[in-house]
Amino acid sequence: MNRPATPVVEVDHASFGYADAPVVRDVSLTIAPGEVVALLGANGSGKSTLVRGVLGLNEQLGGDVRLFGVPREDFHDFPRLGYVPQRHTLSASVRATVEEIVAVGLLSQRRWWQPRLGRAGSTDTIHRCLEVVGLADRADTDVSTLSGGQQRRVLIARAMASHPDILVMDEPTAGVDAANQDVLAGVLARLAGEGTTMLIVTHELEALSGIVTRIVAMSSGRIVFDGTPAEFEYHHSRLAVVGHAHHSGDEADHTESRLAAAPAAGPFDPQGDDHHG
Amino acid sequence: MAELLSLDFMRQALVAALLVGIAAPLVGVFLVQRRLSLIGDGMGHVALAGVAVGVLTGTAPVWTALVAAVGAAVAIELIRARGRTSGDVALAVMFYGGIAAGVVIIAKSPSGSPANLTAYLFGAITTASTTDLWVFAGLALVVLVGTWLLRPWLFAVANDEEYARASGMPVTGLNIALAVLTAVTVVVSMRIVGLLLISALMIIPNATAQLFGRSFRATVRWAVLIGVVASVGGVVLSFYAETPSGGTIVLLAIAAFIAAAVGTATAARMRTARHRRAAGHDHEHGTGCGHEAVPHDDHVDYLHDGHLHAAHEGHYDEHGGDVAAAADHEDVGTTVKDGQR
Numbered sequence: 192m193n194r195p196a197t198p199v200v201e202v203d204h205a206s207f208g209y210a211d212a213p214v215v216r217d218v219s220l221t222i223a224p225g226e227v228v229a230l231l232g233a234n235g236s237g238k239s240t241l242v243r244g245v246l247g248l249n250e251q252l253g254g255d256v257r258l259f260g261v262p263r264e265d266f267h268d269f270p271r272l273g274y275v276p277q278r279h280t281l282s283a284s285v286r287a288t289v290e291e292i293v294a295v296g297l298l299s300q301r302r303w304w305q306p307r308l309g310r311a312g313s314t315d316t317i318h319r320c321l322e323v324v325g326l327a328d329r330a331d332t333d334v335s336t337l338s339g340g341q342q343r344r345v346l347i348a349r350a351m352a353s354h355p356d357i358l359v360m361d362e363p364t365a366g367v368d369a370a371n372q373d374v375l376a377g378v379l380a381r382l383a384g385e386g387t388t389m390l391i392v393t394h395e396l397e398a399l400s401g402i403v404t405r406i407v408a409m410s411s412g413r414i415v416f417d418g419t420p421a422e423f424e425y426h427h428s429r430l431a432v433v434g435h436a437h438h439s440g441d442e443a444d445h446t447e448s449r450l451a452a453a454p455a456a457g458p459f460d461p462q463g464d465d466h467h468g
Numbered sequence: 469m470a471e472l473l474s475l476d477f478m479r480q481a482l483v484a485a486l487l488v489g490i491a492a493p494l495v496g497v498f499l500v501q502r503r504l505s506l507i508g509d510g511m512g513h514v515a516l517a518g519v520a521v522g523v524l525t526g527t528a529p530v531w532t533a534l535v536a537a538v539g540a541a542v543a544i545e546l547i548r549a550r551g552r553t554s555g556d557v558a559l560a561v562m563f564y565g566g567i568a569a570g571v572v573i574i575a576k577s578p579s580g581s582p583a584n585l586t587a588y589l590f591g592a593i594t595t596a597s598t599t600d601l602w603v604f605a606g607l608a609l610v611v612l613v614g615t616w617l618l619r620p621w622l623f624a625v626a627n628d629e630e631y632a633r634a635s636g637m638p639v640t641g642l643n644i645a646l647a648v649l650t651a652v653t654v655v656v657s658m659r660i661v662g663l664l665l666i667s668a669l670m671i672i673p674n675a676t677a678q679l680f681g682r683s684f685r686a687t688v689r690w691a692v693l694i695g696v697v698a699s700v701g702g703v704v705l706s707f708y709a710e711t712p713s714g715g716t717i718v719l720l721a722i723a724a725f726i727a728a729a730v731g732t733a734t735a736a737r738m739r740t741a742r743h744r745r746a747a748g749h750d751h752e753h754g755t756g757c758g759h760e761a762v763p764h765d766d767h768v769d770y771l772h773d774g775h776l777h778a779a780h781e782g783h784y785d786e787h788g789g790d791v792a793a794a795a796d797h798e799d800v801g802t803t804v805k806d807g808q809r
Binding site (some may be wrong): 284 | 500502503621623624626629630631633635636674678682684685686757767783
């Protein structure tokens with residue numbers, strides 16, 4: 192079923208946003224099977240817009256998006272796609288158990304006129320997913336009573352239920368306490384070990400160190416860095432030097448040209464502190 | 469009771485009440501979940517315009533009301549899907565336009581009278597004919613089957629619309645389907661509960677059920693049970709007390725809500741007194757977390773420095789009722805560091 196040569200995600204000169212105000216402009220990004228990509232950037236840099244655009248949740252204003260080699264408009268193999276949205280997308284106005292939420296992840300495999308998948312089979316799948324995220328003993332708990340980190344893991348279990356080939360996560364570690372962040376990192380490491388491709392929007396690279404194989408940084412709706420964590424480290428430290436030098440006004444020539452196009456401020460832009468004030 | 473059952477129209481009324489009591493909370497739970505509790509009310513307003521047109525033209529008001537309510541349902545979802553802030557105002561114009569047009573048209577029709585209007589607004593089951601009842605029963609069945617079939621998808625969309633969209637579900641279509649099911653429920657219920665009160669029977673049993681149910685499935689069952697008790701009970705009560713059926717049903721539903729709220733609050737206070745929470749617990753138990761798992765009745769406790777910890781909501785409870793554990797449960801916070809394997 193998997194053709195290893197086909198990229199999982201191909202974004203080709205695409206723009207996303209609102210009709211007259213594109214947030215992401217002319218971005219190209221290709222993700223190969225097995226890659227674990229961290230998408231970094233300050234608030235408003237367009238990383239969520241890009242990810243939501245790839246999933247068809249934002250208006251696409253130009254360019255092409257292909258999923259598993261298929262143009263997005265023609266893509267219907269939704270079980271291969273596991274999406275972990277931000278936690279506040281969950282409605283809490285009616286009770287729902289952890290198990291009921293994870294069961295939603297199985298729906299993409301089923302048409303409305305088809306009877307339920309074998310009940311025992313789906314219960315097994317749900318429990319296996321809950322086992323992976325360490326919530327097996329909370330299957331019958333009302334989700335709204337769980338902590339933020341636990342809810343995050345419920346959403347990951349839901350995304351895993353259809354055995355996806357790629358997990359797309361929007362800030363899975365944001366606002367999660369240390370104990371939960373450890374568990375979460377363990378879960379992601381295990382999934383990465385099983386060869387699941389991942390695209391993770393995050394602010395907290397540290398929590399994911401050792402899992403991420405590639406880092407893409409965005410600023411003002413464009414990709415300003417794309418490379419390995421080691422390259423990012425180097426780039427990071429150089430930026431720090433440049434940012435420092437920026438103050439004294441010399442060494443400006445050493446700035447790489449693509450850095451010049453990176454005016455954003457944020458936790459991954461060491462120049463950020465200069466701009467924040 | 470025998471007297472009540474010997475009357476043809478009362479038997480019909482009880483059947484109608486049973487159907488409405490099942491259908492209204494079943495559809496209503498998804499409205500509560502989507503935070504659209506008042507949308508049924510708006511559809512009732514628009515349905516009145518349909519009723520008025522039926523009265524004026526001499527067609528059966530059920531069908532004209534159905535056309536108006538379903539039309540409004542589709543319009544509501546299309547306006548909401550566009551997500552403009554002006555959509556809110558557009559809905560208000562539609563709802564008040566509906567009820568105003570209804571009042572004016574009924575006043576101008578030959579058979580129109582204030583009593584006629586009141587019957588539709590607040591429910592008067594005794595005015596329904598046998599033909600009406602068959603139509604209502606058929607429509608109620610459509611609502612029940614439709615909601616049952618679409619239930620997993622309606623749940624998915626109402627619970628997390630963004631995820632549903634990303635999973636390729638036809639979100640707008642499902643939202644329109646729910647709106648149409650709501651509209652049909654409004655029309656089915658107008659004779660029993662009335663157009664101005666039907667929304668209450670969709671929402672209040674669900675509010676009560678939130679207090680009892682521990683899962684979505686259980687909540688729906690409770691809501692349907694409460695809905696049936698309120699609507700059938702309300703019809704019986706209105707017969708003996710000689711009160712309008714709609715108001716009686718809704719008051720009964722509200723009484724159940726208040727009783728349940730007081731009861732569960734008292735029970736919760738008593739439970740909290742007995743429940744010991746592990747203090748300062750910054751470790752997540754799980755398979756292979758390094759702590760011995762001890763089966764305990766229907767769940768698993770983890771042995772953590774001589775304490776039994778059981779998952780409860782977002783935290784851990786101290787389990788094992790021995791006096792020693794109860795006496796030193798304050799220690800959990802200080803010993804947790806060396807407990808991490």
